[in-house]
Amino acid sequence: xxxxxxxxxxxxxxxxxxxxxxxxxxxxxxxxxxxxxxxxxxxxxxxxxxxxxxxxxxxxxxxxxxxxxxxxxxxxxxxxxxxxxxxxxxxxxxxxxxxxxxxxxxxxxxxxxxxxxxxxxxxxxxxxxxxxxxxxxxxxxxxxxxxxxxxxxxxxxxxxxxxxxxxxxxxxxxxxxxxxxxxxxxxxxxxxxxxxxxxxxxxxxxxxxxxxxxxxxxxxxxxxxxxxxxxxxxx
Numbered sequence: 001x002x003x004x005x006x007x008x009x010x011x012x013x014x015x016x017x018x019x020x021x022x023x024x025x026x027x028x029x030x031x032x033x034x035x036x037x038x039x040x041x042x043x044x045x046x047x048x049x050x051x052x053x054x055x056x057x058x059x060x061x062x063x064x065x066x067x068x069x070x071x072x073x074x075x076x077x078x079x080x081x082x083x084x085x086x087x088x089x090x091x092x093x094x095x096x097x098x099x100x101x102x103x104x105x106x107x108x109x110x111x112x113x114x115x116x117x118x119x120x121x122x123x124x125x126x127x128x129x130x131x132x133x134x135x136x137x138x139x140x141x142x143x144x145x146x147x148x149x150x151x152x153x154x155x156x157x158x159x160x161x162x163x164x165x166x167x168x169x170x171x172x173x174x175x176x177x178x179x180x181x182x183x184x185x186x187x188x189x190x191x192x193x194x195x196x197x198x199x200x201x202x203x204x205x206x207x208x209x210x211x212x213x214x215x216x217x218x219x220x221x222x223x224x225x226x227x228x229x230x231x232x233x234x235x
Contacts, residue, residue, distance in 0.1 A: 022093060023071045025082040027051075029089070030060040038109075047108050051084060051094055053115030061086065065108055071096075078161050079124065084113060093118075095156070116156045123190065124159050125149045128197060132168030136200035141172035145198045150178070154187040165198065175199035 030037075030048060038048050041062050052058035061084075071080060080096040094113040102109050116122060127149055137143055150163055160183065165176055175196045178189055 021074075022081045022083045023074050024085060025063060025067055025071050026085050026087065027061040027063045028087045030062045033060065042107075042109070047110060049111040049113060051092060051113040051115055053094075054120075056115060059086075061113075063111060068099075068108065068111065079159055081116070081156065082113070095122075095124075118156055121153050121155055123151055123153055126152050126160055127162045128165060129162045130165050130167045130198070132166045134167040134170050134200060136170050136172040136174065137167075139172060142201045143167065143198065144201050147195070147197045150181075150197070151190050152183070152187050153190045154185070158185045158187055160184075160187060167198070167200070170200050172200050172202050 027049060028046075030041075033048075041048060042065075045066065046062045046064050047068070049061040049063045050058050051061060071082060082094055082096065084092045084094045086092065092115050094115045096111065097114040098110075098112040099108060100110040100112075101107065114122070128145060128147060130143065130145070134141070134143060152159075163181065163183065165181065167176075170176070176198050177194050177196055178191050179194045181189060181197070183189065
């Protein structure tokens with residue numbers, strides 16, 4: 001999904017694109033920091049959070065876990081944008097930048113929100129997906145996705161849900177690089193290096209033959225090295 005490209009981005013023409021939905025999420029100011037207050041929040045069904053943005057100081061908050069889970073469900077797997085309603089304060093438009101989970105039980109432990117302006121481009125990470133029946137895979141090759149996300153620069157209303165790469169015509173040994181990808185709308189990939197995004201590896205039988213050949217060569221070298229290493233001991 002890609003939003004429309006507007007001819008200008010002045011304050012009087014900014015509108016929320018019909019494809020971009022800001023979900024309402026309530027938050028409370030947070031004055032305490034540290035592990036003990038964080039644990040107390042989690043016992044009460046909330047987690048610590050913070051909102052920050054360009055030219056603004058970060059603000060410590062807390063958000064209800066259930067409300068956050070509902071926002072995640074409402075986003076349907078897309079990038080999450082919220083109208084963050086801070087108790088006793090203003091409503092701030094923000095993107096869920098990072099959601100930290102407990103490494104063992106997977107529960108939410110902290111949320112980072114990045115304040116956005118609809119007339120300002122921002123850097124986002126977009127997932128990479130593939131479409132098509134790859135001829136190289138059909139011939140026995142294997143698809144290897146090296147970069148599962150790519151960084152892009154775009155307006156909030158132009159953020160694609162994903163970057164689709166058609167792999168139909170790829171043969172074994174062929175790859176897709178950053179410069180091969182064309183995106184619709186006003187979306188720019190910001191990677192400086194033309195690195196490989198995905199590649200079609202050769203078939204297993206061919207790989208095994210290469211590995212056997214390498215092992216044979218290594219074995220011959222190893223024997224030569226052992227003979228050389230034993231020579232000083234003889235004296």
